[in-house]
Amino acid sequence: MPTWAQFVLLSAAKSVVVIIILLTAVAYAVWLERKVVGRMQNRWGPTRVGPFGLLQPLADGIKFILKEDIIPTNVYKPLYIAAPMISVALALMSIAVVPFGEQLRFGSFSTPAQITDVNVALLVLLGVTSVAVYGVALAGWSSNSKYSLLGSLRASAQMVSYEASLGLSLIGVLLLSGSLSLREIVNGQSGTYFGFLPRWNFFPQFIAFFVYLTAAFAETNRIPFDLPEAETELVAGYHTEYSSMKFAMFFMAEYTNMFTVACVGTLLFFGGWHGPALTFLPMVVQSFVPLFWFAFKIFLFLFLYIWIRGTLPRFRYDQLMAFGWKVLLPIALANIVLTSLYIGLTTP
């Protein structure tokens, strides 16, 4: 078999595995959210389908597929149909550059635990995020409904504004690690400070981390920045006119983006798959320990998402814009200046 065919087959196989795992995780993130928010509001969350409501995602999926797919009369059809596909496709695309661990070994054959290792991975992620706004924008516009249009205008303005802070918050980390490859950024974080503190970028770059977290919440349209779908004023925002599987695709895109944000946060600030080596475990289990740490850190991120959703109220729209431009952006810039000064003063 020629090498390019091998490459194509291997990449396709990896993509299929990653996407299946990701979508299952997305389904269970929804379950987790309903459970945890339920507990926070002193109720049970889903309990009926399966033990602890564990089969609820499956039931939801079946419901979404079987529901009638209504296309309103006055929508602009090509874009109305394309918009959810754009959303979900771009959301899934960004996971392609995320590394999950070291090499995977099957006998003599080994391959990196990542779909593709590009050396500008971070820029690819930013590119995909910046294009992802079209899914939301086009959905609102093509629906031909004022609520949808308002929602998508808000979403586009919000995503464009917070993208600036998001990009700038990453620069501090880039200055420290000197590479745009996610794998190298993670490898730069192995070891410890002073012998006990993990060498995570979070400690020197905690300002950048909080800027990243805030901007990422806004990018994924989550509470307290979920103005695009503020149900009290806009019905459901940009996906008001969508039903059935098309609505589910927006939903999937939102939760997939949450996962991407959690992955990038883990890789850039929390040392990716590095963690305490659990040496008491048998050798076979040992090789899965990095994957476990990675998944565990992502779980913590998701829990934080849900926790904040259960806690904070929504911003007003002018507050959102003022916060993004007048607070977050200056902080991100100050962090870059401080980090560069530090590096400039300490490097001989």
Next chain:
Amino acid sequence: MMHTVLFIIFAVVCVAAAINLLAQRHPINSALSLIVVMGSLALLYLLLGAEFVAAVQIIIYAGAIMVLFVFTIMLLNAGEEELSKSSRVAIVFGVPAVAVIVAALAYILSRGAGTAALGDFIGGPKEIGRLLFRDFLLPFEVTSVLILIAIMGAVVLARREER
């Protein structure tokens, strides 16, 4: 082999989207075609080994600038345009001009223009950063000041108060 196939695919997509951009009558379709043109250009850069330029092309052009285009079209709720009659000047001067350019290009290519192999262009972020901030520091900074002035001009124009 694979690179050639990919190049042909994206080159065709790029040109087709550019033609579609002119042929469409709805502004949003034209804007979307332009995004496809930008995207396939980025992929062509990537095929040449200029990964940084490719990523920036997507982030700046397809992401930031075209979002503003689409945003404006959405905000103004622009509808379908009428096809205007082609002007006589365009036919009288345009067709011969195109013929001359195509002929000139064909002549240059037939003489055997220089070849560009894949990976000839060293376009990593590090190399580009060195070029921009060491060799071309002055032009780079002057350009950034120019852009700053343009932004300030836009703000002044937009915020002019009625007296």
